[in-house]
Amino acid sequence: MEAAAEIKDHYRSDFERLRDGLPGGRIPWMKRRREAALARFAAQGFPTVRDEAWKYTDTGVIARRTFTTASPPARAALARGDLAAFTIPGLDCHRLVFVDGRIAPELCDLDALPAGAAVGGLAAALEGDAAGVEKLLGRLADDDGNGFAALNTAFMTDGVCLRLADGVALERPVHVLHLSTADTDGTAVHPRNLVALGRGSRAVLIETYAGLREAAGLTNVQSEVLLGEGAELEHYKLQQESAKTFHIADTGVHVPAGARYRAHGIDAGGRLVRNGVRVRIDGAGAECELNGLYVLAGRQHVDNHTVIDHLKPDGVSREFFKGVLEGHARSVFSGKVIVHPDAQHTDARQTNHNLLLSENAEADTRPQLEIYADDVKCAHGATVGQLDPDALYYLQSRAIDEDAARSLLIYAFANDVIGRLSLEPVRSYLERTLTERLLHGRRVEDLI
Amino acid sequence: MLSIRNLQASVDGKPILKGLSLEIGKGEVHAIMGPNGSGKSTLAHILAGRDGYQVTGGEVIYRGKDLLDMPTEERAREGVFLAFQYPVEIPGVSNIYLLKAALNAVRKHRGEGELDAMDFLKLVKERMKLVEMDEQFLYRPVNEGFSGGEKKRNEILQMAVLQPSLGILDETDSGLDIDALRVVANGVNALRGPERSLMVVTHYQRLLDYIVPDHVHVLAGGRIVKSGDRSLALELERRGYGWIEDELRATGS
Structure with missing residues (x-):
């Protein structure tokens, strides 16, 4: 669907306003990609409930408004003391802080990184190692799939860039804080995260998305996770934004032979939240585990939309999502598992349980299994109910x-x-x- | 301790108890026997305070108070304990957590302070020995994945920790093999005392070989139709329940 003309014009002019200041503004391939993504967004617009993948989540509330990308702050917006509300007590970690979509170097702690570990902001990585980033960035993004992802590619400002060479174990977790300071409605941030782990390397990444104030902003995240063979990533995403915020996230993950991806998505905040996760199980014995918990009240709406492609034999996938809903809250869980013809001995299991604490809360759960191999184990279970x-x-x-x-x-x-x-x-x-x-x-x- | 007078109750409009009377004195052990469907479990749950029963007549006086007037949790705090026939599995709540929450609620009600963590653990471990339970069960979710025997032992453990004045055992023998039955019965016997009364609800005499009752009652058609001593249980085992029902018909009641 074509974006409404005035919306298209708004994002075009916002893009013109920012263009030269966006990361990689002087890098030709980056400029081309941004332009192309903006054109794709203009062509496809935001998804609507007529799109099968967005059937239960109406993004009209986002499409009807105009969100303006946050400008770089004139001065440091936050002090270290402001972080206390968002840090995790007792967690010994490397820390990266992004404020309104841009890195705040004075708030980061990146001491004692082991050799072979490059951890920092994506914008800095583009400046320092454009060729290295070019090979990775965009490989797993969903630009063709939905307008939000395309918009992210056009406007991406910054985000975590975590790269490990082969065989590097990053012992301390990396905690990434994505904080918004907007106190008026209509501000957008477009965080872009890139994780690339070499063969046999491993890391733990914790992302927190939070706002300091209550405002109807848009957080539009695109993450790409590329694992090497035998690599392991444990990925936490703690979404605790204000009850007015729109949070749209998409994560593309590539899991080759022997590699393992474990994700835990916890949603407590947000007005309308979409967590898209697309995983390619693309090598013998690759494993992924997706866990999710949503705790919703008021008029919150959270949509967890997962697609797991089993492309190669002996892959394992596990999904375990639970939700507690009060008030007029609404949740959607769609779990698509596609077992391709080559993916014999796939072992896929999926569970979604919902606890409704009010008569007005509603949970939709949609398991979708598409199985094209004959020797596989696939199971799913879903419940929506009250306290026993x-x-x-x-x-x-x-x-x-x-x-x-x-x-x-x-x-x-x-x-x-x-x-x-x-x-x-x-x-x-x-x-x-x-x-x-x-x-x-x-x-x-x-x-x- | 407990006076049940002419109790009448129904479920979904269907009468189950039709004028049941029973007196249980302090320190006494009463067995309630009867054919399936006679209302034994209904009686146990009405006393414990389960929703879904309509009491249409009669009264239950427990230690001088109107038992049926109390909310479920208050009955427990006042010392009524029901060992369930089918203990409920509660994923996500550990056994030790439930024991602690329950004991502290009871102690608070009695005006006693909460036990500190050390004393609590010591008490629980000591009581676990009564029912030969391994400590690992403390840290597992309540009844989840427990075998039939483990669930029943867990019920008796809870009773041993809470030290009720009135223990009601609902078909505690069902689903137990002979060894498990012996363990559970030993646990119950260790809890017998002059201040504690027990109501043992069972279909089979077998349990009463281990938990020897002072009185035996037969519940049939929603009422106590026969009472006696232990020999009544033995007679029931020998002759079944049919003759009692025949007698009832003969007397026209």
């Missing part, structure tokens, strides 16, 4: 009052996902923050 009355009765018969019993069961439901996280500090952090949210300010300790 038998479990409530059992707890009450053990002297626990109804309110506490309900809270305990809600906590337990969500904790099932949090318990799968490997990093203890992240687990404790989420247990605390999400529990406070789930239990309306109460702590689990108060229940016992």
Whole structure:
């Protein structure tokens, strides 16, 4: 669908305004890519509910507004003290901070990186090693698939660029804070993340998306994850933006032989959120695990849209998504698994459970298995329901009052996902923050 | 301890209990036996406070208070404990967490302070020995993936930790092999005492070889139709329940 003329004009003029200041502005291939992406966006526009992949998520609220890309701040917008609200206690990590889509070097901690590890901002990587970035950037982006991705390629400002040479183990996790300071509606940021791990290397990446104020902004993220054979990435994405923010993210992942990708997406914030994850299981014994938890209230809408392509034999994929919904919240889970003819002995499993705490909340769950190989194991299960009355009765018969019993069961439901996280500090952090949210300010300790 | 007087209750408009009366004194062990569908489990759950039953007549006085007037959790805090026939699995809540939450709720109600972590753990480990449970069960989700025997032992463990005044065992023997039955029964027997009354609901006499009751009652057609001592249980085992139903018909009741 063609973008409405005035919307197209808005993004074109915003692009003209920024063009020379965007990263890689003097690099010919980068300029060409941005121009081409803008043309693609103009041609296809934002997705609509007529697109099968966006059937349950109406992005009209985004398409009808005009979002203007955040300009580089005139001076440092944040001090170190401002980060305390977003850091994870007890986590020993490298830290990268992006404020309104651009790196804030004075807030970053990148000491003691091992040899063979290049960790920093994408904009800086484009300046310092344009040829190296050119080979990686854009390989897994979804520019042809949806207008948001194309818009990201046209406007991308900065994001994490994590590259490891073969056999490098990055022991400390990398925590990336994407913070927005906008206090008026209509600001857009277009973070672009690039992760490329060499053969047999491994890393842990934690991304936090958060805002300092409540504003109807657009966070439009595109991430690309390229793993080498036998490489391992554990990727956390903690989305805790304001309840007015629109957050559209897409992640493309390539998992070759023996490599392993584990992702944990936790959504607590946002007004309308879309997490697209596309994984290519493209080598013998490649594995991916996608876990997700969404805790929603009010009129929040979160759409987790995953597509896993099993292209080669002996691949393993696991998906485990759970959600707790209150108020008029709405969730969508679409899990497509395509087992291609070559992908014999694929082992794919998918689960989505939703707990509705209000009559007005709604959860849609759509498993989609397309299997073109004959010797595979594929399973899926999905539920949408309320708290189990038998479990409530059992707890009450053990002297626990109804309110506490309900809270305990809600906590337990969500904790099932949090318990799968490997990093203890992240687990404790989420247990605390999400529990406070789930239990309306109460702590689990108060229940016992 | 417990006075049930002319209790009548129905489920979805269908009468299940039709005037049941029973007195349980302090420190006594009463067995409630009866054919399937006679209302045994209904009685146990009405006492514990499950939703979904309509009490249409009669009353239940527990230690001088109207039991049916109390919310479920208050009954537990007042010392009523039901060991479930089908203990509920609760993924995501660890056994030790439930034990602690339950014990602290009971202690708070009694005006006692919360136990600190060390004392609590010590108490629980000691009680686990009663039912020969391995410590690893403390850290597993409540009943999730437990075998039938493990679930029943877990029920008795909870009872041993909470120290109720009235323990109601609902078909605790169902699904147990003879070794597990012995372990569970030993655990229950260790909890017998002058201050604790037990109501043992069972279809089979077998359990009563291990938990020897002071009184045996037969529940049929929603009422206690016969009461006696332990020999009544043995007679039921020998002759089945049919003769009681025949007697009832003969007397026209």
